[in-house]
Amino acid sequence: MNIVRIVAQARKRKGVVVLRALGTKLRYEVSPTFGTELEAAYYGFCRKLREWGYKIDFQRPNLYAAFLASRKPIPKLIERAPTDTVPVIHKMAPAPKPPPRPQEVDFEMNLIEPLEGWKSWSFDAKLGIIYSNFGHRAWNPDEPFAASCDQNCKKIPAEHHSCGIYAATFRNEAHSPDDDDDENMVLGKVLGWGRYIRGTDGWRSEFAYPKCFYLKSSQPGFAAALEAYHVPIYINRPTEIYNPEEDGYEHWGNQEDRNFRAGTESYAGQADDDEDY
Secondary structure, eight states: OOEEOEEEEEETTTTEEEEEETTSSOEEEEOOSSHHHHHHHHHHHHHHHHHTTOEEOSOOOOHHHHHHHHOOOOEEEOOOOOOSSSOOOEEEOOOOOOOOOOOOOOOOOOOSSOEEEEEEEEEETTTTEEEETTTOOEEOTTSOEEOOOTTOOSSSSOTTSOOSEEEESSGGGSSOGGGGGOTTEEEEEEEEEEEEEEOSSEEEEEEEEEEEEEEOTTOGGGHHHHGGGOSOEEEOOOOOOOOGGGGTOOOOTTOSOOOSSOOSSOOOSOOOTTSOO
């Protein structure tokens, strides 16, 4: 699933704010009169992106700064002595400056134990290696995977950017139901360390490496290639917890007629007088 980050860009002194999904051509323009209108437009844009199969980055854009930057200048009244020949002059006040971008701060670097989360990869059967779903970078066996940034952030992951290696807290957050139909999608757990940032649904880290793989019942052929990563590999298979034949009962199987006592034909004639019917 593609993870996108939404940014809010103001057309200065135009009264227009553009909501843009980074990495895509998707955008939404709104001309808010109040900040609540911009909030409503943002949540509507997020809802549409989820319907189109995107996952929203937990780093929310600074809607307040974009709203202020888009405001049209407010005329400022300059008082002068009233006369019959000199009109009152209105001077345009400068637009308020948006607040400065916060400075990136240092986070804990030396963990006693690495972070642990769920993640999915794309498996290349020809090369026998896994790739990141977003960015399509190779995860080489026995090598820590290092995060990179297309915006050249000085510290990765950055607090105010979407760079970093993503991992989800829960298994269902690491893949969507549509991924079940993709036979090249591999699910597993991942370990993260170095600089990291926690979010509501998971975390982003500077370095990572797979902890284990959970293959579907249709992916046993991937196991031989994934052994190069030297981590445990599990395969989901149906497990029988009860067999009626062990208690002397015959298993029905796929028989269509399961009415044991009914005959092949039913009697529809009139009953005799001396017979209870």
